Amino acid sequence: MGKRRSRIITIAVFLGILGAALPIVAASYLAWFIAVQRVQKRLEQVAGLTIMRATGTFADAKAALAKVGATSLAPCSDAHVALMRTLTVDTPSVEEIGYFEEGLLKCTSWGRTTGEFAESPTDFHTEDGIEVSIHVKPAISGGRPVMALRSGAYNALVVPSRFVDVLIDDGISIALANEDGTIIQTLNAPDREAVSSLVAGRSKGMTDSDLFATARREGMVAVATKQRSEVATGLNSERMLMLPIGLVSAIFTVGVVIWLSRRRLSPLAELEIAVRKCEFVVHYQPIIALKSGICVGAEALVRWQRPDGTLIKPDLFIPLAEETGLIMPITDQVIKAVISDLNSTLIDDRSLHIAINLCAADIKSGRILDILETKLRQADIRPEQIWLEATERGFIDIEAARSTLARARGRGHSVAIDDFGTGYSSLQYLQGLPMDALKIDKSFVDTIGKDTATSSVTPHIIEMAKTLGLFTVAEGIETKEQADHLQALGVDFGQGWLYAKPMPAEDFIVYHRQTQHKYGRAPEIIRVSER
Ligand code: C2E
Ligand code: CA
Ligand code: CA
Numbered sequence: 001m002g003k004r005r006s007r008i009i010t011i012a013v014f015l016g017i018l019g020a021a022l023p024i025v026a027a028s029y030l031a032w033f034i035a036v037q038r039v040q041k042r043l044e045q046v047a048g049l050t051i052m053r054a055t056g057t058f059a060d061a062k063a064a065l066a067k068v069g070a071t072s073l074a075p076c077s078d079a080h081v082a083l084m085r086t087l088t089v090d091t092p093s094v095e096e097i098g099y100f101e102e103g104l105l106k107c108t109s110w111g112r113t114t115g116e117f118a119e120s121p122t123d124f125h126t127e128d129g130i131e132v133s134i135h136v137k138p139a140i141s142g143g144r145p146v147m148a149l150r151s152g153a154y155n156a157l158v159v160p161s162r163f164v165d166v167l168i169d170d171g172i173s174i175a176l177a178n179e180d181g182t183i184i185q186t187l188n189a190p191d192r193e194a195v196s197s198l199v200a201g202r203s204k205g206m207t208d209s210d211l212f213a214t215a216r217r218e219g220m221v222a223v224a225t226k227q228r229s230e231v232a233t234g235l236n237s238e239r240m241l242m243l244p245i246g247l248v249s250a251i252f253t254v255g256v257v258i259w260l261s262r263r264r265l266s267p268l269a270e271l272e273i274a275v276r277k278c279e280f281v282v283h284y285q286p287i288i289a290l291k292s293g294i295c296v297g298a299e300a301l302v303r304w305q306r307p308d309g310t311l312i313k314p315d316l317f318i319p320l321a322e323e324t325g326l327i328m329p330i331t332d333q334v335i336k337a338v339i340s341d342l343n344s345t346l347i348d349d350r351s352l353h354i355a356i357n358l359c360a361a362d363i364k365s366g367r368i369l370d371i372l373e374t375k376l377r378q379a380d381i382r383p384e385q386i387w388l389e390a391t392e393r394g395f396i397d398i399e400a401a402r403s404t405l406a407r408a409r410g411r412g413h414s415v416a417i418d419d420f421g422t423g424y425s426s427l428q429y430l431q432g433l434p435m436d437a438l439k440i441d442k443s444f445v446d447t448i449g450k451d452t453a454t455s456s457v458t459p460h461i462i463e464m465a466k467t468l469g470l471f472t473v474a475e476g477i478e479t480k481e482q483a484d485h486l487q488a489l490g491v492d493f494g495q496g497w498l499y500a501k502p503m504p505a506e507d508f509i510v511y512h513r514q515t516q517h518k519y520g521r522a523p524e525i526i527r528v529s530e531r
Pocket of ligand 3: 418475
């Protein structure tokens with residue numbers, strides 16, 4: 001499997017997982033966000049309600065203290081005690097009113113006191129001068145801690161729960177504090193330290209552990225909190241609801257990714273990428289003059305070199321390339337490669353030729369000729385040094401083929417008919433075509449020395465080629481016997497594993513130099529017309 005293919009699969013898997021996870025994560029986040037908004041709103045309500053309740057309670061107690069403070073009745077007289085009792089009864093939040101002289105309790109709304117009760121120490125002062133003791137445990141309360149609000153000689157006891165006397169939902173905690181952060185009362189056990197730090201801060205938001213909202217009025221602050229972990233647990237139902245939506249869009253995303261990557265992985269798409277990235281290299285198979293052993297040229301055979309280095313044989317992609325027209329840019333890349341690979345070798349040995357395979361479309365249109373002309377001129381390679389191979393597949397439009405081949409020869413190229421004998425057309429039919437050489441297909445070469453029906457055809461083909469004045473090139477020579485036989489029949493050139501397999505340019509250059517050393521160099525290329 002190629003690198004590109006595995007990369008595409010990796011990307012597809014990655015995107016697939018992402019596509020699956022993203023909607024679920026997004027849905028969860030949305031659910032969390034909505035839940036946070038809702039809780040926050042509720043906390044604001046609770047804090048507002050608490051502060052209303054607390055200031056109301058404070059105001060009632062203060063009003064009672066103001067009324068009793070204004071009286072001129074004799075302290076602790078029956079009328080004085082009666083007034084204190086009426087005020088206590090009429091003010092729901094006040095449990096008891098007490099009268100002090102020199103710091104000692106003299107009488108309360110319930111009558112004269114007998115023991116010695118001192119004033120409790122003040123925890124803080126309100127803005128309007130009321131002294132507040134948060135935790136007082138007078139005998140009357142039966143041990144419950146109460147709050148004392150003091151003004152002048154009077155003291156009103158208030159049950160602190162009255163300050164936070166609101167109905168709250170599960171998980172919400174509230175605290176009432178003054179602006180210094182002194183906590184007056186709490187409900188549902190909020191984190192006291194957290195509350196103290198929230199008193200001075202923003203009116204709502206989120207800490208590491210809690211959601212909160214605060215409300216402030218007349219020097220008091222109500223703080224409502226809810227733990228973030230509780231918001232998250234309440235979320236599960238919403239998450240479950242979002243799950244199907246996430247799942248559906250995950251399936252959709254994965255489907256799209258698979259569809260896209262399959263398209264990308266299709267052979268045609270891969271071939272298109274290969275053409276765009278110029279992934280084609282050319283190997284060269286030497287062509288030998290059978291009589292002398294001289295290397296007179298080579299056939300350029302294209303290979304697709306994948307990014308991971310593997311080479312793909314032309315049989316596997318040329319048919320698809322021909323079908324889709326991609327063959328034309330591939331031919332262009334072959335021409336470019338031939339020139340850059342062998343420019344100096346071809347200048348050095350003017351008798352050397354390179355045979356390039358043309359596709360049917362190129363034979364029909366002849367488009368390739370102009371491209372070749374400019375490129376060869378720039379590189380100082382002679383047109384005679386480039387042979388063009390055409391197969392019968394290119395002769396369907398015989399007139400167009402005739403014109404292209406004639407033009408090619410006119411410019412100096414030699415034209416060879418490739419795979420000769422494998423098609424339907426007879427030599428008669430091809431006779432009228434302008435050409436220089438016949439390439440005898442490997443299937444005929446294979447019959448040499450064997451007693452088969454076609455083995456008798458091979459000498460005839462060679463004979464006819466000679467009568468027409470054509471060079472012959474035998475393809476796929478694998479044994480010495482075949483070579484000797486073909487030479488005896490008068491075949492000019494041979495190509496096959498007996499001599500060399502197709503090889504990269506560097507190897508061919510070395511091969512050419514060595515055979516040159518051994519057998520010498522051919523005279524200048526001979527054209528058919530000069531034969
Ligand atoms: P072809 O033009 O008939 O090329 C000869 C094929 O026979 C080559 O296969 C070559 O490697 C193989 N061959 C040579 N000597 C021997 C031998 O002794 N024994 C055996 N068993 N095989 C031998 P290759 O390179 O795979 O090319 C296959 C075909 O692909 C070519 O057949 C040609 O039709 C096409 N092709 C190759 N390069 C190009 C190109 O640049 N353009 C076009 N249009 N077609 C090309
Ligand atoms: Ca060929
Ligand atoms: Ca051939």
